[in-house]
Amino acid sequence: MSAVTQAGIGRDLAGVAGLRIVPKRFYGRWVAAALILLALAWVVKAFAQGQIAWPVVAQFFTAPAILGGLVNTVIMTVCAMALGIVLGVVFAIMYMSPNPVLRGSALFYIWFFRGTPLLLQLLLWFNLALVFPTIGIPGVMEWRTIDIIGPFMATLLGLGMNQGAYTAEVVRSGILSVDVGQTEAAKSIGMTRLTTLRRIVLPQAMRVIIPPVGNEVISMVKLTSIASVIQYSEILRNAQTVYYANARVIELLIVSAGWYLIVVTLLQIGQYFLERFFSKGRGERRAKPQIAEETGA
């Protein structure tokens, strides 16, 4: 019986082998693609015919006020993110400390800065002078708060400390993702806790930390725009200042949107390379580092 069936299959195979193959057709996909192209054409047409003065967009795209705002946006993103990452690492390590005071203060920090709106925090920092007219060490050195906490400082502290609270959780999850055996192996070759963290745990935690932090850098670029309410002259605030004067509202908003997209695109490219770097020893990666074999004589 089975011999007969096998013979039948064999006969079919011989007949089928030389035939032409016609690929399956996906009619649904063709329809969907056509609909999307149609919608796209409609949007393009609407913008082309709409009340937008494109020459104005082009003119203001590289205007000094806009470029100055762009520089301030980038500076604030870099500074606030740097502060956020440093605070995030410090508070993540404090959170994981056996010392209840360290752990408690980390918990409080994360609870407070994640639990209140960012805009409120910015306003608090900006109005700090109302509570503390002077800051410093009493009797040693003191400054007037109003001289120190201007729009830049208030924005930096607001964005950076808020970011730190989120980054602390990201860093903590990254550290927890590294197998405890890695720590034990590091200890067994005589590493101290801090060296273990720096050389063994954090480099491996980076693989888990980078994608969410990259995500947060991108949202930071855009979050800086809320600093316009406390007079930090970033790109959106400068665009507003310009359109209050010339009434070209949409044109200047398009200019701002264009610059945000450019910055975010560059950051995404950077993130791709960073992720590749930290995925060492995880399958996909760049060329292997070579250790020079300097054997002396």
Place this chain on the structure above:
Amino acid sequence: MINASDKDIVVAANVTKQFGSLKALNDVSLAIPFGAVQCIIGPSGSGKSTLLRCINQLEKIDGGAIWVDGELIGYRRVGDELHELSDAEIARQRLTTGMVFQRFNLFNHMTVLQNIIEGPLTVMKRPRREIVAEGMALLERVGLAEKRDSYPIELSGGQQQRIAIARALAMKPKLMLFDEPTSALDPELVGEVLAVMRDLAASGMTMIVVTHELGFAREVASDVVFMDKGEIVERGAPDAVLVAPQHARTRDFIAAVLK
């Protein structure tokens, strides 16, 4: 108390270790002389790995004391008090011992050679040129020189474990601890790791080996300890403990392993 002398590299006196309500080590005393190949066998949960981890201070003991290479570990004696050592002092004490883990624990983000020179480089702060040459010599010794630029993930379990042994040796320890070094390996890879360990024993290295490989224990060990339920049940020459055990528990265990 136990009899200990200057010839002992490890002296454990009345050591207890508790995990919650479980007594992992119950009043364990053991002296191991320099040059010994001490095998520790026993069922899982018998405390044999815990004892090894206590010797390397990966676990903190709850009672008793351990000396390694003549030095009390974990504490400094000040008058009639014991002061806990700092993180850095414990790290220094660990330099006497090298440890090989069941699950290899190679640093995944480093190549084979980077793994081996990491300790000499960052802990001993020795010049790179010297330690690269030494690292390569160690790789030759475990037969994996051509894998120097591979990442751990690209290697078989047996190869990873041989690298882990080389990494421990790079710190020039006086004592090597092996925590079930072949238990996570596919059966056909066990032999290559045992061969490296056999070679190491022949070179005169003092070793404490927690293992289920009774054949290896019988062939290489200078002394065998059988542990059960956190206690040392029986101790003696390999032929005595493995072939003609005195205790019923030892007999049952050996029969179960050989079955």
